[in-house]
Amino acid sequence: MTDITAFQVRKDALSETRLVTHPALKDGNDLKDGDVLVKIDRFAFTANNVTYGVVGERIGYWKFFPTGDGDWGIIPVWGFGDVIRSACAEVPVGTRLYGYWPMASHLVMTPAKVSDTRLFDGAAHRQDLPPVYNAYARVAQEDGYDPAMDDERMALYPLYATSFCLYDFFLDNDWFGAKTIVLPSASSKTAIGTAYALNTDAGRPRLVGLTSARNKAAVTALGLYDSVLDYDAIERLDADTPTAIIDMSGNGDVLGRLHRHLGDAMTYTSNVGVTHYEANAMGEDFIRSRSAMFFAPGHIQKRAKDWGPGEFERRAFAFWRDAAIKSRDWLTITRETGADAVGQVYREVLAGDTPADTVRVTGF
Structure with missing residues (x-):
């Protein structure tokens, strides 16, 4: 037994x-x-x-x-x-x-x-x-x-598949009118994967990574973001530029500050993850009317109807494999x-x- x-x-x-x-x-x-x-x-x-x-x-x-x-x-x-x-x-x-x-x-x-x-x-x-x-x-x-990529597949495919979904979702919605996309928790694997995906598109908006002071140098060294700011510098963002947010953190304080600072320039926030799960309560500055939870399986089901069976998986797998190989430069x-x-x-x-x-x- x-x-x-x-x-x-x-x-x-x-x-x-x-x-x-x-x-x-x-x-x-x-x-x-x-x-x-x-x-x-x-x-x-x-x-x-x-x-x-x-x-x-x-x-x-x-x-x-x-x-x-x-x-x-x-x-x-x-x-x-x-x-x-x-x-x-x-x-x-x-x-x-x-x-x-x-x-x-x-x-x-x-x-x-x-x-x-x-x-x-x-x-x-x-x-x-x-x-x-x-x-x-x-x-x-x-x-x-390739069995040699088993560890990367376990570690990165679920995250980078979501990253590919996010890129495709924002592209499908014409970037929600944004000229800049801000990614809080920019050191997270899903954020890095999203940056890899966005960087495959020459027409993408400008990318700004937000991260902790201790991670700023490492995130900058990735070369994936047009600029990298630590959380203390949120108010340095240009509040006159239409800006979308792809949030991996669920940190209510960070999102509240971003929404308060950007105001009408904040075109859309996609809430993806809650890496800072203990701070995921959203405060009074959070603009709920222009924010929504992103659920990757729902987007995959939509693309299965749009593209036909198996096509999303084919595209996402090709992206993951390429991005995973690149990730060997920094991932342990x-x-x-x-x-x-x-x-x-x-x-x-x-x-x-x-x-x-x-x-x-x-x-x-």
């Missing part, structure tokens, strides 16, 4: 955690017909995953891997897993998958819509959730699959395994103690 070890967090207090172990197959030793048991090999944990926990109730991230206890949840992560038992003829033992996993040692899946290069988890509780999170790549069958990926390591990585990322140029890869 295989046991699953899962790392759970209190939904209303993300710093409270516990390890829970239970049998993988609760109703006997045999998999149900059509199911597979996957050993989760390893996964990346970044501030993006913290966001999943912060907005878990609002957007539904807790629903993917339910615990059976309403107070406790499992934060989803991106990584690789291998099928170790199979009752599905289309998905044999040894199949390696990339996709969306629980912070756990194993997952029982119900493969559906199986093709040579991907499958979906057809578990009943996932049917009404965004398809992008239910899709798993069968990497061995992918054209040009660490790898630690074991239950203790999972907990340590979680606590450090939650506390904001992981350097901006580092991604933590872990697993049981």
